[in-house]
Amino acid sequence: MHRIKKAACIGGGVIGGGWAARFLLSGHDVAVYDPHPECKRLVETVLANAARAYGRLTMAPLPKPGTLTFAASLQEAVADTQWVQESVPERLDLKQRVLAEIDAAAPEGAIIGSSTSGLLPSDLQRDMRRPERFFVAHPFNPVYLVPLVELVGGKKTSPEAIARAEKLLAEIGMKGVAIEHEIEAFVADRLMEALWREALWLVNDGVATVTEIDDIMRYGFGLRWAQMGLFQTYRIAGGEAGMRHFLHQFGPALKWPWTKLMDVPDLTEDLINRIADQSDAQAGVLTIRDLERIRDDNLVAILQALKAGNDGAGWGAGALLKDFEARLQAEAPAPEVDLSGPLRLVETTVGPAWIDYNGHMTEHRYLQLFGDTTDALLRLIGVDADYVAKGASYYTVETHIRHLGEAKLGERLHTTCQVVSADDKRLHVFHTIRNTESAQIVATAEQMLLHVDTEAGKSTPAPRTVLDRLEPIVRAHAALEEPDGFGRKVGEGRE
Template identity: 65%
Template sequence: MNKINKAACIGGGVIGGAWAARFVLAGIDVKIFDPHPEAERIIGEVMANAERAYGMLTMAPLPPKGRLTFAKSIEEAVQDADWIQESVPERLELKRGVLTQIDAAARPDALIGSSTSGLMPTDLQRDMKHPERMFVAHPYNPVYLLPLAELVGGEKTARSTLEEAKAKLAPIGMKGVIIQKEIEAFVGDRLLEAVWREGLWLIKDDICDTETLDDVIRYSFGIRWAQMGMFETYRIAGGEAGMRHFIAQFGPCLSWPWTKLTDVVDLTDELVDKIANQSDAQSGARGIRELERIRDQNLVGIMQALKAGDDGRGWGAGKLLTEFEDHLWANAKKPEVDLGDAKALHLVDTKVSAAWVDYNGHMTEHRYLQVFGDTSDALLRLIGVDLEYVRDGHSYYTVETHIRNLGEAKLGDALYATCQILSSDEKRLHIFSTIYNAATKEALATAEQMMLHVDSKAGKAVTAPEKVLAKLQAITEAHAALPKPEGVGRAVGQKR
C-alpha cells in the first residue's frame, strides 16, 4: 500500500521533530523516542510552528491530526510502525547502533529511513539483519514545509524499497527523489557545501559581510532556483540556442581563477568570531522561534506564488503543493447531510489559528471570505461539482458576494459554517452562509452569494448537467420551507 499508517521517529531534534510534525499533520499516528529531558517541550514548539504554517499554506481540508505519543524506548516506538525515521546526531557509530536496534525491534516489512546529511547508507546498514529495507531519506529543514527527501540506498538496499518509499511520501506532500549511486553528502549537500565554502572565503577575505552575502542570494539566483533549479535556469540564459550555447559562452569561465572551491578555509577562532558577530548583527535581535516563523511564512508565500502557473497547475514546489491539495480534497471527509432535510447544511468546521489573526488577536477580514469560500466549495462537492468535474471544464463561479461582520472570532476559537440555498435554476445558485462560534452558537458573520454555472473554456454561463441539477433541486426544495434568513438582500450601509 502506498500509504504510511503508523510512523516512528527516533530522535526529536530540529529534523526529527519536524518529521514528526509532517507525519502528524498528514493524519498519521507517530511514536517518538528522544531521551532529551526537554524533548516534549521542544517538539511541542515545532508542532505549534508547523500548525501555524499549514494554516497559511493551504485551504484544503487536512485529515484529522495523527496522535503523537512519546515512547520510553526505541523498541516501544518502532514495534507497530511501517515507516521509521532515524534522526539522531551525525556520528557513524551512534547512528549504526541505533539503526541496528531499530532493525531488531521493527516489523520485518517496515521501512527504515535515516535523516543523515552525508553518511553512506552502506556504512549505516552494516550490522543490520534486514539491510534491504534501510535507506537514507535526507530531508531539508523545515521538513514539514520543504517537500524534498533524497532517497539513497546502500549496497544491500533493495530497489523496491526506494520505489516504495517514494510512493509513500507522495500522499504526505513530499517529493522523493531517488539518487542513483550513493556518494558522501548526496546531491543537495554537495551543492550547498560548494556555495558555503565559497561564502566562507568571501567573509574571511572581507569581500562582504554575512548580510550582504545573504542579500546577493535572496534577491537574485535564490528566487530563480526556487522555481526552476540550476540547469533549466541556465538553459534560458542560453537563449534560443539553449544549453549548448550557454556552455559554449560561459564554459571557459570554469578555468578562470574565480573560485577557491578547491581550498579549505581555516576556521580559526578569529574567523568564527567574525562570522558569529556579523550574524548576530544581522539577525540576532530575533529569537530562534521568531526566525523560524518568519522563515515559514516566507516559504509559504513563495510556494503559494508558485502554484499560479499558466496551466493552472503551478511550477516547482507550487505544482507539488497543488498535487498535495488534490490528494487532500479527494480524501476529505464528505459532509454527512440529508439532501432533503429542511435545515441549513452544516458544511465546515474549523479553528482560528495563529496565521489567521491580526495584531488585535482577531480573525482578519480575508479569512472570513476564506471560510465562506470553503463553505460554498463544500456545497458544490455535495452536489457533484468536485475536482474531476472542474478539470472536465465546468464549475460554478461566484459573481457577487455580500459579507456582514456581526461578531468577533479570536485566536483558538472553534467555528462552524452553515449554508442555506435561497434559490436555484439551470444556471444560477443563490446561497446564504453563516459562520458561528462553535461554543456559544453566536452568529459571527454572514455571506450572501450568487454563483453561475459556467463552461470554463468558453468563458460563459451554461446549463448544469442533470445529475448536478437533481441534487441541487432536492436541497432547494427542502430549503424552500425555511424562513428567509435575516440579512438577505441587504445593501452596504442600509439601516437596520
C-alpha cells in the first residue's frame, strides 16, 4: 500500500483548510488550490488554530510538519499526489465538473475523496473516467481534531479504494467508517438532522431556549455519546439483562406521542429571529474565533481523558489517539514515570489528565504535587494568597526529586513534609509521595526555599508572624530521624 507523501486539497474553506492542517501536522506535504482571493489567509488561519491545538493534544513527538504550497491551478495541485480531497461548495454541477478535472489530472495511483455532506457518490462520479478510485470522505469540523470520516462509495467505486482510504486515514490519526449503502446525507448527518428537527420544534413551541437545549446536551447525554455512542449507552441502561431487557422495557415508548419528528416547523422569519437572538445572547461577547478556540480546548481535553480510559488502554476516540501516539512514539525514548511524600498535607487521586502514554502519572505531575505540598506548608505558616499579594513569598531555589515507584490511573496518593531546617530566610524541606492504600513511597523531593521580597526581587528575612508559626514545626521535626535519601546527590548509588 502506498503511504501518503503528498496530499492535494481542492477548496480551501473551513473544511478544506481543516484537511490541509490534518495532513500537514501528520508530516505530509500538502498543495492547496482554491481561486478564492482570500484562500491563503483563510487556510493559514485554520492551520494556526490547528497547530495550537496539536501542541496540547499529545506528548508524543510529532513529526516535522509537511510543506504547504498554494498551487496556481488544479492540475498543479494534484500532481504527484496519493490523496486528493475535494471540498468545494455543495453544488452537484460544480462538484461534478471539479471532480472530472481532478480525475483527468491526478496520478493513476491517487485516490480521490469528496467532503460532501450529502450528495450521492454515484452522482458525483458520473463524469469521471476512472470512477473506481472515487469515494465520499465526509469529515466533521474541525477536521484536524475530530477523527471521524464517513467513507461512502458509489456504484462504480472499487472496494479496494475504500479499504485503502481506511488505512491511509489511520496514518493521519483518523477513523474511516465505511458505509455500505449510499443514501442522501449518509448516516451521521441523518442522526444529527433528526435531533436538529426536534430541537427546532422545542424552540418553536416555546418549550426550551437554544441555551437550555445546548446545556441539556453538553451536561448530559452528550458526554455519554462522546465515549460510548447510542446503542452501547442504551445497552447499559438495560442493566445486567442488557439490550434485550432495555428494548422490552422502553421499546413501547417509541409509539407514544412524544415527538413531532416526522414533521418539521416552517422556518418563518419569526422563528429564525428567535433562534438567532437567543444564539447571540448565548455567545455574549465571545467572537467566532473565541468560540473556535474554546471548542478546540474542550476537544483536546475530552480526547486526552478518553485516551486514559479503560485502565489506560483508551476508549473510543481516545483509543484511536493512543494508537496514533504509539506510532509517533515508536522510536522515541520512554520518559521516566515515577512518583514522590511528616505533616500530612495533600490528598489526591491520579486523574486522566495526569496520565502519559505509558499509562502512569506523567513526570511533571510529580513536581506539581511537590509544589502543592510546599504551598500547603506555606499556608500553614501564614504565607497564603493575601500574604503573597502584599509583596513577599517563599521561592523554591533548588529541588532534587527521586522517582521510586509508579502511580496509575485512579490510585490514591498523599504527601508528607518534613521540615529539615529553617532560619529567618531559608526553609529546607523533604517531601514524600506515598500510595495511600499500600503506603509505598512513590517519590521524594528535597527542596530549599528562600523568603523573598517579590517587588525588590531579592531575599529578605521572614517576619516574626511567619517565623513564630514555623519554629514549632522545626523543633518537632528536629527530633525525627533523617529521612532516607536526604542529602543524596544525583546518580549516587543505593546502599
